[in-house]
Amino acid sequence: MLRAVRARVGGFPRHSGRALRARGARGIAARGQGQRRAGSVLNASGPIVQFENVGLRYGTGAETLSDLSFSLKQGGFYFLTGPSGAGKTSLLKLLYLALRPSRGLIRLFGEDIVTMPRGRLPGFRRRIGVVFQEFRLVPHLSAYDNVALPLRVSGVAEADLHHPVSEMLAWVGLADRASARPATLSGGEQQRVAIARAVIGRPELLVADEPTGNVDPDMAKRLLHLFDSLNKLGTTVVVATHDLHLLSRVQRAEMLRLDRGQLADPTGALRHPPQRPDA
Numbered sequence: 001m002l003r004a005v006r007a008r009v010g011g012f013p014r015h016s017g018r019a020l021r022a023r024g025a026r027g028i029a030a031r032g033q034g035q036r037r038a039g040s041v042l043n044a045s046g047p048i049v050q051f052e053n054v055g056l057r058y059g060t061g062a063e064t065l066s067d068l069s070f071s072l073k074q075g076g077f078y079f080l081t082g083p084s085g086a087g088k089t090s091l092l093k094l095l096y097l098a099l100r101p102s103r104g105l106i107r108l109f110g111e112d113i114v115t116m117p118r119g120r121l122p123g124f125r126r127r128i129g130v131v132f133q134e135f136r137l138v139p140h141l142s143a144y145d146n147v148a149l150p151l152r153v154s155g156v157a158e159a160d161l162h163h164p165v166s167e168m169l170a171w172v173g174l175a176d177r178a179s180a181r182p183a184t185l186s187g188g189e190q191q192r193v194a195i196a197r198a199v200i201g202r203p204e205l206l207v208a209d210e211p212t213g214n215v216d217p218d219m220a221k222r223l224l225h226l227f228d229s230l231n232k233l234g235t236t237v238v239v240a241t242h243d244l245h246l247l248s249r250v251q252r253a254e255m256l257r258l259d260r261g262q263l264a265d266p267t268g269a270l271r272h273p274p275q276r277p278d279a
């Protein structure tokens with residue numbers, strides 16, 4: 001079945017962008033290929049994420065993340081790697097605004113999100129697609145309705161939902177499971193629904209935590225191709241993974257390697273935060 005699906009779709013599912021441009025759609029819906037929303041303070045090549053000397057501490061313990069200074073360029077593709085417990089999920093939570101840092105500066109879409117009033121955060125979160133490590137599907141909704149959720153939140157009309165949602169479910173090989181509730185799906189199937197939900201709105205930033213952890217190598221390749229296609233349409237992609245086979249599959253991807261809460265260079269040496277020019 002996978003082969004049949006593969007034959008039908010060569011790039012990112014074509015109806016998704018169309019639905020997002022439908023009448024009444026808000027926010028991300030207004031974007032075309034590689035374009036940013038009107039009024040964005042970012043220019044086409046500016047960083048979409050900037051961390052300066054960021055630290056994160058849970059409770060009163062030692063810092064889980066320390067001295068993180070890096071930027072992600074708009075339209076970039078990044079793999080986040082590192083041993084278990086290095087802090088990958090914690091870093092992704094800072095990126096998708098589930099946590100605020102204990103210290104340092106984070107700019108997202110050109111704005112300081114550390115001091116941003118809480119009321120503005122949901123609007124920012126809608127610009128980010130997230131594949132959670134534990135999926136977080138809505139249990140009482142079908143696979144179809146879980147995938148449709150971001151489009152409904154963006155104001156896409158019901159009449160415009162069917163094509164993009166069905167196409168996306170077919171892409172992830174779940175056309176025949178559209179009406180299934182999450183509890184009746186396997187772990188790998190739930191993961192694919194979670195991925196379809198995260199990408200269908202063509203977010204400006206996609207953050208995926210071990211998105212291929214529960215699928216076989218063929219499906220992992222296919223899902224990575226989906227991220228790759230989305231990235232080519234302008235979405236900045238950050239994928240945390242232990243799967244070293246994935247890393248070579250996107251040639252242009254850059255690596256971020258975490259080790260004990262700090263960024264390391266590819267040789268494993270810890271990278272110290274750059275000196276500010278005025279320091």
Ligand SMILES: Nc1ncnc2c1ncn2[C@@H]1O[C@H](COP(=O)(O)OP(=O)(O)OP(=O)(O)O)[C@@H](O)[C@H]1O
Nearest residue numbers: 058059064082083084085086087088089090091242
């Ligand atoms: N809510 C929390 N409260 C306290 N400590 C936490 C919390 N979440 C994570 N940690 C700790 O932070 C450290 C980093 O965890 P994190 O999940 O970010 O690592 P990871 O690199 O994603 O690991 P894995 O690859 O196993 O998923 C771990 O020592 C973990 O115990």
